[in-house]
Amino acid sequence: MSLKTRFSLLGAILICLFSRPTYAQEVLELTLEESVQYALENNADAKNALLETFASKASVGEQVAQxxxxxxxxxxxxxxxxxxxxxxxxxxxxxxxxxxxxxxxxxxxxxxxxxxxxxxxxxxxDGSYFVGLKAARTYRLLSEFDKEKTENDVIESVKKAFFTVLVNEERKELAEANQARIDSLYRETEALYEEGFAEKIDVSRIKVQLNNIETELDKINAATMISKQLLKVQMGLPLEYEIEITQTLRDLNKPEEISSLLQNNGYRRVEMDQLKTNWELVKLDLKNNTVQYLxxxxxxxxxxxxxxxxxxxxxxxxxxxxxxxxxxxxxxxPIFDGLAKSKRIQQNRIQLEQIENQMVMLDDNIEVERFQARTTLQNNLRTLDVQRENMELATEVYNIARIKYQEGVGSNLEVVEADSDLKEAEINYYSALYDALIAKVDLEKALGILR
The missing domain is CATH 2.20.200 (Outer membrane efflux proteins (OEP))
Incomplete structure (x- = not known):
């Protein structure tokens, strides 16, 4: 068995509940699917939404008991x-x-x-009893939709946090490679200086670059740790447990999946179901106020x-x-109540019109949201392709500048400038990568397929 034991989702849950502090450093290896599933069972909002469905079932029984x-x-x-x-x-x-x-x-x-x-x-x-019984069942349905909406929010948060961890880990790998590259160049330049083939300023320039990349690496390490902590919070996982992501960005963002996502026209949105159910509840309240004349x-x-x-x-x-x-x-x-029931009926009718207006607006907003999310993802993918090409070109320029410097036909300043350009291209690439990943999650949410 390897030093890092792989836990299934059920195993992770049992460990969180029953393990002693001596297991605090055990590493949980997680995929995106496992992280989402764990969050749906342990995130505080998701658990409360589930409890609310239990409460709504009890409210139906309470209404029947009357x-x-x-x-x-x-x-x-x-x-x-x-x-x-x-x-x-x-x-x-x-x-x-x-x-x-x-x-x-x-x-x-x-x-x-x-x-x-x-x-x-x-x-x-009692006319109100039968209306109340139906209203309780409708409220139970609303609690199910509320639970689904909460789960969608949890999935969205977990996915974005998961992708943030992956981006930071890739940035960390690249920064470590850059550090090794600059350190090698620094040692070569220092050796040339000691032999009299380079100037002190050449060594100092490379040392500045090395210091900068070490500082940048410290920032990336801190960002990686913070992003993992945020992921654990979104999952509902105790913070003392260590996690390791077993998937890569390439595993989760295959070109054919992106293409299929962009061509998807979308499905039902739970927000519309919530509004429709609220409309039904107001309609039942209107009926309840009406039957009170009986x-x-x-x-x-x-x-x-x-x-x-x-x-x-x-x-x-x-x-x-x-x-x-x-x-x-x-x-x-009932003989006369000062027109109280009549006024409540008027309020119900106004509420019905308001919800109908909200449904029309929500339907339009969903279409705009889908168009905007699809367009944003397409633009971010194009930007990502450009930044990937820029990074490859910057890498090529740096390698050429370094070879020229080693062959004695280029200057140390060209290497330093090429390295700065390369780091800037890398930053732009990972920024574009993160934007594309977030846009992908936003489009899944807009299409109603966030699972």
Missing amino acids: GLPQINGTFDFTKNVAIPVMFLPNEGPFADPDNPSDVLPVQFGVNYQSGLGVTVTQMIF PSIDANFTYQRNGAGQQFNTLWDGDNWFTGAFLGLSLKL
């Missing part, structure tokens, strides 16, 4: 510390000749009371057992408990 029987139990216990007094006239058959007052105080109540009860309520008709009917049944006693221990005697039961039907008929 149409099922609602059963509530009650228990109460009362100690009448001071039993309320009522007054009767002290006259007639209830007159008390021993009481000089014209009223008689009478207590209606006992020291202890308790009761047990069960109430069952069943909705018979009456609602509920049936209810209550069963009670009530007991009382003058002493606490007699409260629980069976002879002191009595049964009560009630069966009823309630009808709620």
Whole structure:
């Protein structure tokens, strides 16, 4: 087994969850597909979007539950510390000749009371219930589209971060080759100076170039490390793990794939599905406000057992408990609400028009986005071809200048200038390469095929 163990996607997940700190330096070798798949399962936004779909499923169950029987139990216990007094006239058959007052105080109540009860309520008709049930299912569909949109955003971020790492690694390889080339030239020039065939200024010029390329290499190394950290953040991978990309830019950007991408007319966009679903939700809200003009009917049944006693221990005697039961039907008929429902209906109709306008605008924007992304990629590819040719020409010029200098028919200054031109051509090439890669991802997103 090699020193760098290759982990499958499942293995990477298990390592992230269960490995101890002693494995912190283990290297995870990843492809673009593995990076995207890992991100879809571990990126915080993707996980939250998945959880939201679970919540939407639960909301459907909550709406269904409102149409099922609602059963509530009650228990109460009362100690009448001071039993309320009522007054009767002290006259007639209830007159008390021993009481000089014209009223008689009478207590209606006992020291202890308790009761047990069960109430069952069943909705018979409520127009809002059926509309709400459909709205909950539509909301569940919207959460699925929101999840897809979030996943597209995650894929876009991971791809761009992945390509940034690849570009920086290629820049690093080229910078290291440049460093070796300039270091060799520096040693040759220094040897010529010691033998008297070159001037001190020639050595100094090359030393400046060598210092510059070493500084540039430090910057590229830092950029490579930062880009890897950003990729791990986008993937949801713990930062303590080391990653290594096992693919090259050529593997991921084959000419036939680019050509097929440019000829693709595109597919559905989830943003349009989101708008259409929002339109359906507003339409259901409009229907809900409309059906609220209809009456609602509920049936209810209550069963009670009530007991009382003058002493606490007699409260629980069976002879002191009595049964009560009630069966009823309630009808709620809306008569006048100050035109509140009418105003809500007006708002719903305006919202429907607004969403329809947004759908028209989004459809136009999608077409413009596809045209712009396709045009940008084509232009960036042409620019990349030009910069690649410029880099090849600059390399050829540098090699010729160096050979002439070694043969004694060229100057050291020509080599230094050729090297500067070569480095500038390399910077322009990798800048054009990065732009082309980002434009490729943007076109995939615009076409709705970002997977």
